Amino acid sequence: MQPAMEPSFARIAYTACPLCDAKASTEIRIADCTAHPLYKPALPATLRWVRCEQCTHIHVDGYFGAAACASLFAATNPEQQPGYELESQRLAWSRVVATICRMRASGSGRWLDVGFGSGSLLTTAAEFGHSVVGLDTRSENVRLLNAYGIEAHTTDFEDYRPPDALDVISMADVLEHMPFPRVALYHAHDLLASDGLLFLSMPNADAFVWKVMTDNGINPYWGEIEHYHNFGRTRLYALLAECGFLPLHYCVSSRYRVGMEIIARRLPA
Numbered sequence: 490m491q492p493a494m495e496p497s498f499a500r501i502a503y504t505a506c507p508l509c510d511a512k513a514s515t516e517i518r519i520a521d522c523t524a525h526p527l528y529k530p531a532l533p534a535t536l537r538w539v540r541c542e543q544c545t546h547i548h549v550d551g552y553f554g555a556a557a558c559a560s561l562f563a564a565t566n567p568e569q570q571p572g573y574e575l576e577s578q579r580l581a582w583s584r585v586v587a588t589i590c591r592m593r594a595s596g597s598g599r600w601l602d603v604g605f606g607s608g609s610l611l612t613t614a615a616e617f618g619h620s621v622v623g624l625d626t627r628s629e630n631v632r633l634l635n636a637y638g639i640e641a642h643t644t645d646f647e648d649y650r651p652p653d654a655l656d657v658i659s660m661a662d663v664l665e666h667m668p669f670p671r672v673a674l675y676h677a678h679d680l681l682a683s684d685g686l687l688f689l690s691m692p693n694a695d696a697f698v699w700k701v702m703t704d705n706g707i708n709p710y711w712g713e714i715e716h717y718h719n720f721g722r723t724r725l726y727a728l729l730a731e732c733g734f735l736p737l738h739y740c741v742s743s744r745y746r747v748g749m750e751i752i753a754r755r756l757p758a
């Protein structure tokens with residue numbers, strides 16, 4: 490018999506849309522997440538997805554508190570561990586880093602990677618000449634990078650205040666994990682230099698392949714226990730504009746299924 494769900498592991502219900510603050514939403518799907526590798530019986534067995542009636546954003550009806558996050562992050566997926574497929578990841582990220590270098594006309598500058606996971610983006614950015622710092626919620630990941638002399642912290646992004654303005658902030662497969670993405674994007678705007686660049690990647694719920702996978706019952710993201718949001722490119726671009734960013738570059742991800750990659754420039758406040 491499975492143990493009963495502990496109250497502290499229940500989701501904290503959103504009282505409004507996390508992007509536009511509208512109150513009204515419509516349930517669109519209940520997804521089972523018990524097959525997810527990070528699932529534990531103490532966590533909710535399903536994700537209840539809703540669509541905001543005002544801005545159409547699709548999100549889970551609630552997010553995890555500290556106790557549930559600690560339980561989730563006690564385990565780590567292989568691709569989130571430093572050292573994961575170093576050579577193929579270095580090659581994949583070099584394409585992104587080279588594009589950012591061309592857009593900045595420089596291979597140097599201060600680069601913050603939020604949620605560095607395997608560390609491959611961070612270490613590739615360093616290889617191209619950037620001064621890098623990483624944030625990750627998993628303390629073991631931070632310890633491993635620190636052991637290689639790389640600056641990394643477990644600080645939450647919203648609490649991170651670097652001494653100088655940053656030239657690049659990357660949030661690779663991170664925004665959909667954050668309960669309140671708009672807050673994070675405003676904070677990124679605050680931390681970036683006037684011509685700074687923001688790199689984002691995440692699945693694209695607007696993509697044709699997303700719809701086909703959903704229709705065929707094989708879209709893995711509905712049962713992704715670590716995600717709170719299914720962004721489409723259209724809604725994400727509107728959010729970026731609201732938070733002071735101009736998207737300049739769009740590409741698909743070579744690393745994750747249905748992934749999109751966006752580079753946006755910080756606009757003056």
Ligand SMILES: [Zn+2]
Pocket residue numbers: 506507508509510511541542543544545546
């Ligand atoms: Zn909304």
